[in-house]
Amino acid sequence: MRLNGEIPVGRGEEDGMDGEMNSLNYSIGGVGQKLTVGYALTSKKKRSFLQPKFLSLARSKGICFIAIDLNRPLADQGPFDIVLHKLLRKEWWDIIEDYRQKHPEVTVLDPPNAIQHLNNRQSMLQDVADLNLSDYHGKVGVPRQLVVKKDPSSIPYEVTKAGLKLPLVAKPLLVDGSAKSHELFLAYDEFSLSELEPPLVLQEFVNHVLLCLIVGGILFKIFIVGETITVVRRFSLPDVTNHELAKVDGVFRFPRVSCAAATADDAELDPSIAELPPRPLLERLVRELRLRLGIQLFNIDMIREIGSRDVFHVIDINYFPGYGKMPDYEHIFTDFLLSLVQNKYKKRPTT
Ligand SMILES: O=P(O)(O)O[C@@H]1[C@@H](OP(=O)(O)O)[C@H](OP(=O)(O)O)[C@H](O)[C@H](OP(=O)(O)O)[C@H]1OP(=O)(O)O
Ligand SMILES: Nc1ncnc2c1ncn2[C@@H]1O[C@H](COP(=O)(O)OP(=O)(O)O)[C@@H](O)[C@H]1O
Ligand SMILES: [Mg+2]
Numbered sequence: 001m002r003l004n005g006e007i008p009v010g011r012g013e014e015d016g017m018d019g020e021m022n023s024l025n026y027s028i029g030g031v032g033q034k035l036t037v038g039y040a041l042t043s044k045k046k047r048s049f050l051q052p053k054f055l056s057l058a059r060s061k062g063i064c065f066i067a068i069d070l071n072r073p074l075a076d077q078g079p080f081d082i083v084l085h086k087l088l089r090k091e092w093w094d095i096i097e098d099y100r101q102k103h104p105e106v107t108v109l110d111p112p113n114a115i116q117h118l119n120n121r122q123s124m125l126q127d128v129a130d131l132n133l134s135d136y137h138g139k140v141g142v143p144r145q146l147v148v149k150k151d152p153s154s155i156p157y158e159v160t161k162a163g164l165k166l167p168l169v170a171k172p173l174l175v176d177g178s179a180k181s182h183e184l185f186l187a188y189d190e191f192s193l194s195e196l197e198p199p200l201v202l203q204e205f206v207n208h209v210l211l212c213l214i215v216g217g218i219l220f221k222i223f224i225v226g227e228t229i230t231v232v233r234r235f236s237l238p239d240v241t242n243h244e245l246a247k248v249d250g251v252f253r254f255p256r257v258s259c260a261a262a263t264a265d266d267a268e269l270d271p272s273i274a275e276l277p278p279r280p281l282l283e284r285l286v287r288e289l290r291l292r293l294g295i296q297l298f299n300i301d302m303i304r305e306i307g308s309r310d311v312f313h314v315i316d317i318n319y320f321p322g323y324g325k326m327p328d329y330e331h332i333f334t335d336f337l338l339s340l341v342q343n344k345y346k347k348r349p350t351t
């Protein structure tokens with residue numbers, strides 16, 4: 001399912017393009033310049049996101065991508081219409097924030113302080129919890145959770161005091177792009193949690209297996225690129241039965257089941273498996289989150305509560321996720337970049 005905002009396109013003769021209807025010129029000082037996107041990304045992200053077919057479609061639309069040289073002052077580079085970034089080193093945050101203040105004419109995707117809100121597994125879900133979204137299409141919430149900042153020996157007491165229901169998913173509190181920040185554990189009893197290393201977030205595990213053929217739950221990954229919403233289904237964890245809970249003790253690390261696929265096809269499951277969440281509910285959730293988070297590039301991991309048709313839980317929100325696995329990301333993302341500059345161009349007072 002994809003919701004796409006259509007944007008009109010102009011001809012591209014001025015810049016020598018092959019006159020394709022879909023090429024477009026945006027100017028800073030005058031007609032004829034291309035749309036220039038400066039990027040600061042990890043090599044992993046460059047490989048997964050700046051795929052050749054994406055770059056060639058971008059070129060055909062008059063968009064060019066320029067790698068930002070991290071060894072030179074950002075102000076000496078460009079000029080850029082847009083800066084796209086996902087780097088987690090501290091010094092970069094100061095550089096891009098300073099640049100953003102000094103260059104209001106450049107669209108920075110996305111503001112560093114907004115992104116940092118998503119680098120903490122407690123603050124990332126706070127807006128969803130505050131939303132408490134419930135209407136006639138269904139309900140979206142977050143699982144009950146507890147943050148443990150230090151002293152693992154206090155965990156059993158804290159869990160009991162908070163009345164959290166086992167099993168619990170233990171997740172590193174901070175998301176920093178490292179493999180360690182994705183090391184998750186399933187805890188069948190609260191005492192074994194004291195083996196883990198804070199800071200952690202302990203989240204109630206929500207059973208979400210479909211009563212149908214497959215072993216394991218289905219997770220909905222809701223990709224947001226500006227105004228567009230694309231939902232894909234991914235494999236998730238199997239249920240934890242009461243029988244298993246009574247029999248098993250301890251904490252067990254589990255693999256990254258939901259993001260392992262290399263391409264959208266591998267990750268995309270048969271559409272007949274697991275009805276997608278109601279579109280109006282998703283639209284409301286995404287509209288609210290885009291406003292409250294102040295970012296345009298993110299995805300939401302959402303699960304449907306077992307036995308329910310319309311009770312959903314958001315368990316994770318990711319900044320600038322693996323769009324390379326999102327169906328048709330090339331057109332969605334290039335249209336989004338063009339719409340950003342077009343909207344800015346429209347807002348300019350006519351001289
Ligand atoms: O590994 P990719 O490319 O699929 O993308 C990762 C995402 O997978 P997804 O697109 O949701 O299936 C992944 O999403 P999950 O946290 O696995 O749900 C993260 O966004 C990850 O970034 P980081 O390690 O949290 O900074 C993303 O890693 P980066 O691409 O940003 O390095
Ligand atoms: N509260 C939960 N209930 C059920 N399954 C969960 C829960 N939290 C995480 N999971 C499972 O673990 C996977 C990874 O958890 P997530 O919070 O998305 O971490 P990451 O940022 O590493 O993707 C999810 O895709 C889902 O399959
Ligand atoms: Mg996730």
Ligand SMILES: [Mg+2]
Pocket residue numbers: 316317318
């Ligand atoms: Mg995540």
